[in-house]
Amino acid sequence: MKIVAVTACPTGIAHTYMAADQLGKTAKALGHQIKIETQGAMGVENELSESDIKGAQVAILATDIEIERVERFQKIRTIRVPVQDAIKNPAAVFSQIGG
Amino acid sequence: MRAEISNPTEFTFVCPLANGIHARPASLLAEVATRFDSGLSVVNQRNGAVANLKSTLGILAADIRHGDNCSVQVRGEGAALAAKALREFIFQNLPKADGPVVVERLTHGALPRSLQSSDVNYRAGAGVSSGVGIGKVVFAAPIRLPLQVPETATDVQAEERNLDRALAAVRERTRGMLARSLSDAEAGVLKAHLALLDDVAFVEELQHGIARGNTAGKSIADTAQHFISVLQGSGSAYIRDRAIDIQEICARLLQELCGTSVPSDEVELCEPSVLLAETLAPQQLLAFDRRWLQGLVLEYAGTTSHTVILARSLGIPAVVGVKNAASVFRAGEQVVVDANRGLVVSNGIDVVHQFYGRERRVLTRRRERMVREGLAPAQTLDGKKFAVSANVSFSAEVRAAFSEGADAIGLFRSEILFLDRDTPPTEDEQFEIYRDAISVAGGRYVAIRTIDVGGDKPIPHLHLPRESNPYLGFRGLRIYPEHRDLFRTQLRAIVRASAFGPVKMMAPMVTTHDEVRWLKSQIAEVQRELSDQNIGYDPAMPVGIMVEVPSVAFILDQLCADVDFFSIGTNDLAQYFMAADRDNARVSALANVRHPSFLRFLKHIVDGVHAGGKRVSMCGEMAGDVSNLPLLVGLGLDEISAAGSQLPNLKSEIAKLVARDCRKILDEAMAFTSVDEIDQLLARYHQRARQESLLDSDLVITASESLTKEEVIRELVDALYVAGRTDDPDRVEEAVWARESIYATGLGHGFAIPHGRTDAVRADSVAVLKLRKPIAWGSVDDEPVSIVVLLAVRDSAVDNIHLKVMARLARQLMDESFRGRLAALDDQREITQFLTSCLQLQP
Numbered sequence: 001m002k003i004v005a006v007t008a009c010p011t012g013i014a015h016t017y018m019a020a021d022q023l024g025k026t027a028k029a030l031g032h033q034i035k036i037e038t039q040g041a042m043g044v045e046n047e048l049s050e051s052d053i054k055g056a057q058v059a060i061l062a063t064d065i066e067i068e069r070v071e072r073f074q075k076i077r078t079i080r081v082p083v084q085d086a087i088k089n090p091a092a093v094f095s096q097i098g099g
Numbered sequence: 100m101r102a103e104i105s106n107p108t109e110f111t112f113v114c115p116l117a118n119g120i121h122a123r124p125a126s127l128l129a130e131v132a133t134r135f136d137s138g139l140s141v142v143n144q145r146n147g148a149v150a151n152l153k154s155t156l157g158i159l160a161a162d163i164r165h166g167d168n169c170s171v172q173v174r175g176e177g178a179a180l181a182a183k184a185l186r187e188f189i190f191q192n193l194p195k196a197d198g199p200v201v202v203e204r205l206t207h208g209a210l211p212r213s214l215q216s217s218d219v220n221y222r223a224g225a226g227v228s229s230g231v232g233i234g235k236v237v238f239a240a241p242i243r244l245p246l247q248v249p250e251t252a253t254d255v256q257a258e259e260r261n262l263d264r265a266l267a268a269v270r271e272r273t274r275g276m277l278a279r280s281l282s283d284a285e286a287g288v289l290k291a292h293l294a295l296l297d298d299v300a301f302v303e304e305l306q307h308g309i310a311r312g313n314t315a316g317k318s319i320a321d322t323a324q325h326f327i328s329v330l331q332g333s334g335s336a337y338i339r340d341r342a343i344d345i346q347e348i349c350a351r352l353l354q355e356l357c358g359t360s361v362p363s364d365e366v367e368l369c370e371p372s373v374l375l376a377e378t379l380a381p382q383q384l385l386a387f388d389r390r391w392l393q394g395l396v397l398e399y400a401g402t403t404s405h406t407v408i409l410a411r412s413l414g415i416p417a418v419v420g421v422k423n424a425a426s427v428f429r430a431g432e433q434v435v436v437d438a439n440r441g442l443v444v445s446n447g448i449d450v451v452h453q454f455y456g457r458e459r460r461v462l463t464r465r466r467e468r469m470v471r472e473g474l475a476p477a478q479t480l481d482g483k484k485f486a487v488s489a490n491v492s493f494s495a496e497v498r499a500a501f502s503e504g505a506d507a508i509g510l511f512r513s514e515i516l517f518l519d520r521d522t523p524p525t526e527d528e529q530f531e532i533y534r535d536a537i538s539v540a541g542g543r544y545v546a547i548r549t550i551d552v553g554g555d556k557p558i559p560h561l562h563l564p565r566e567s568n569p570y571l572g573f574r575g576l577r578i579y580p581e582h583r584d585l586f587r588t589q590l591r592a593i594v595r596a597s598a599f600g601p602v603k604m605m606a607p608m609v610t611t612h613d614e615v616r617w618l619k620s621q622i623a624e625v626q627r628e629l630s631d632q633n634i635g636y637d638p639a640m641p642v643g644i645m646v647e648v649p650s651v652a653f654i655l656d657q658l659c660a661d662v663d664f665f666s667i668g669t670n671d672l673a674q675y676f677m678a679a680d681r682d683n684a685r686v687s688a689l690a691n692v693r694h695p696s697f698l699r700f701l702k703h704i705v706d707g708v709h710a711g712g713k714r715v716s717m718c719g720e721m722a723g724d725v726s727n728l729p730l731l732v733g734l735g736l737d738e739i740s741a742a743g744s745q746l747p748n749l750k751s752e753i754a755k756l757v758a759r760d761c762r763k764i765l766d767e768a769m770a771f772t773s774v775d776e777i778d779q780l781l782a783r784y785h786q787r788a789r790q791e792s793l794l795d796s797d798l799v800i801t802a803s804e805s806l807t808k809e810e811v812i813r814e815l816v817d818a819l820y821v822a823g824r825t826d827d828p829d830r831v832e833e834a835v836w837a838r839e840s841i842y843a844t845g846l847g848h849g850f851a852i853p854h855g856r857t858d859a860v861r862a863d864s865v866a867v868l869k870l871r872k873p874i875a876w877g878s879v880d881d882e883p884v885s886i887v888v889l890l891a892v893r894d895s896a897v898d899n900i901h902l903k904v905m906a907r908l909a910r911q912l913m914d915e916s917f918r919g920r921l922a923a924l925d926d927q928r929e930i931t932q933f934l935t936s937c938l939q940l941q942p
Contacts, residue, residue, distance in 0.1 A: 010842075013905050013906075014844075014846050014852065014908070015909070017905075017906040017907075017909040017910045018846065018909045018910065021913040038906075041902045042899050087913075088847075
């Protein structure tokens with residue numbers, strides 16, 4: 001499955017990146033393709049383009065704050081989870097996607 | 100019959116000294132005045148005060164401040180001569196008499212974070228003599244003049260005898276202390292007290308009191324009161340700080356006269372002690388047993404008072420301006436005098452005890468490290484050794500230069516010995532000065548430059564002619580043949596001194612090979628003379644020349660046959676080479692040493708000397724400027740010589756350079772066509788070179804015994820302090836806690852990343868600590884923390900370096916193999932290498 005994701009925590013110093021790393025690793029283990037955008041203290045990195053989103057079947061938004069340009073995800077199935085869930089139990093996040 | 104007041108001579112001057120005429124310039128002035136029999140006085144037009152110029156105290160009492168208009172009046176025998184000498188002194192020497200008054204960095208008591216709890220009992224003040232001392236409180240009563248002195252005198256002669264007896268006894272006591280004094284500062288203070296006991300105005304005031312019918316005791320008390328109130332009214336703190344000396348001397352006189360005692364003299368210390376007092380006079384301080392004296396806490400004391408100066412020279416930590424200490428601390432209670440922070444802290448509770456126990460270990464480690472670094476020879480990262488020597492003007496600077504880490508004395512400017520005097524120094528006088536410098540140098544060489552005067556550096560007793568173009572005139576070595584005796588005397592003194600340790604001799608302003616041959620023949624003659632007289636010397640003493648006149652750069656191949664070493668004096672060389680006077684603002688920019696032409700010229704000189712198999716050093720201003728170092732290393736100089744205070748900085752910067760890169764930088768610089776381009780090149784290189792690695796193994800702590808988050812952070816901050824990455828660990832600690840209090844930095848998996856931004860760190864730094872036992876941190880997973888990575892970055896840090904490092908660390912933490920690897924490592928170097936590569940910490 002092709003997945004896009006955004007991670008963002010309030011301070012943007014550590015958890016944004018920890019969540020991104022966990023989602024990436026778990027996706028790989030489950031055989032998914034994933035591209036993850038981080039919105040942290042260094043700004044937006046690895047930004048998702050319109051075509052990235054168009055080409056994906058689902059978007060995971062692991063965020064504790066309002067993210068930038070959330071309107072990009074209006075036309076795609078979106079799963080919202082707290083950042084901590086992505087860090088502590090990423091497998092459970094992916095199980096929400098279903099079959 | 101002699102006319103008492105025949106044609107008094109008078110002249111006026113404006114006080115040129117920023118701090119006014121304080122004790123040192125006043126005593127110099129009095130010294131000159133005392134040489135003459137004439138009556139000499141000074142009137143301060145601002146306040147109308149009149150002072151006898153032969154009295155240091157009188158001059159001080161006239162409160163002459165910067166810019167005050169003063170007139171000097173000279174009367175009687177030899178008035179014209181005295182006026183001439185005084186005028187010369189006041190206009191030529193007085194402006195230079197105000198050497199830098201050393202005031203240590205003052206600190207004003209702020210408790211370090213670890214001690215900010217309500218049960219810490221402390222008082223704050225100003226730290227004036229640095230250090231930390233611990234001891235039991237001993238209260239010392241201040242000197243008070245006895246209020247009850249016999250009021251009615253019976254016999255003037257008897258009272259005069261009493262006074263003389265008291266003066267003699269106090270002089271004797273002070274001389275005895277002087278004979279036992281251990282430091283220059285101590286001797287200086289005691290000599291000042293002796294001078295006061297002989298001061299004309301002071302003794303006159305005492306005698307007048309008796310002549311008016313007072314007892315000696317009453318007269319001493321009145322005199323004290325008079326001068327103390329005058330000095331305390333002064334606008335200069337330096338002068339106000341002298342009042343306590345008067346008070347002490349008068350108290351000592353009364354002690355002799357009436358048998359009253361100074362109570363603090365009776366106090367005997369028998370264990371580590373801290374003195375608490377309202378005020379303390381210099382001799383009072385000296386009377387205490389220094390082995391037990393660990394600290395000094397005063398309610399009132401000037402930072403330039405003799406008591407504080409003594410505390411500094413004796414290495415006693417001192418905090419002043421501490422109000423009501425007596426109501427806070429009990430006699431016999433153990434306290435810490437933290438003069439580094441300006442604090443006095445009761446040592447009764449564990450938290451204080453532990454903090455200062457650790458503080459003492461940290462300070463020791465930091466000092467050991469600094470000494471190790473500064474005293475090691477400078478070396479670039481790729482191993483090119485580079486001698487860094489000191490330029491000195493006085494033999495007193497030699498010791499200081501070596502304590503700053505000088506490898507040798509690269510330039511001893513001998514002309515200072517010839518200035519400010521009526522006749523040149525004798526051979527023996529010079530010999531002793533050179534020999535003293537050599538003995539202090541202890542086997543490291545001293546390069547003595549023969550007298551370099553003329554034109555711009557006039558010396559009255561040489562009667563050198565005025566010239567229209569002094570820089571191109573009769574100066575340096577050019578005057579030696581005409582002043583042959585002067586030069587031969589100096590030569591003999593230097594050659595004789597060479598018997599006592601390694602000496603090099605070098606001559607200024609050499610222009611031709613004939614001059615070098617003449618110089619060598621003079622040395623040979625002096626050596627023959629000394630051999631004939633059976634006086635020892637080193638026949639192999641190296642003889643070098645200054646490279647200042649461009650002509651020598653083109654005969655180096657020939658000169659190398661007769662010259663042992665070369666020293667480039669960039670100041671003169673640049674102005675001769677560019678034909679631009681450095682003192683003429685319209686053209687001085689042309690004398691910039693970074694012109695491509697000048698750099699090429701320097702390269703030509705260094706290569707020429709090396710081709711001849713000799714050594715070349717640089718001792719001009721160019722060598723003291725850290726930003727020029729890449730060029731100097733690139734040139735391949737063997738040595739640089741600069742002011743002692745610049746050496747630690749030069750050495751630590753050299754250690755960050757790569758000689759290979761420096762050669763490329765020099766090539767690049769020489770290929771540019773303007774100074775601007777070269778400035779930019781150096782600025783870019785400097786910025787790059789300054790990016791120290793974020794982490795090095797000194798900043799890795801394994802097996803920490805800390806039990807709390809507070810202790811862990813302090814331990815990490817102390818590591819930065821010991822490594823010299825900060826001079827103010829308290830501020831770094833505050834910055835880290837400011838961040839920590841918003842959001843605990845535990846990341847889970849046993850990791851925490853406390854961090855802070857502050858310019859109290861010199862370089863962006865990462866420090867790592869592994870705990871022996873995990874501790875609570877306030878982490879997301881509530882698990883205890885066992886590995887802590889601290890980041891401290893400058894406010895001016897570029898590229899969000901800390902954010903990048905933390906983001907990388909956060910991602911790595913999700914990787915079990917990273918965590919396992921780090922948990923398994925316990926060698927500082929391996930941890931450093933591992934983290935440097937995983938987190939991309941290299942500059």
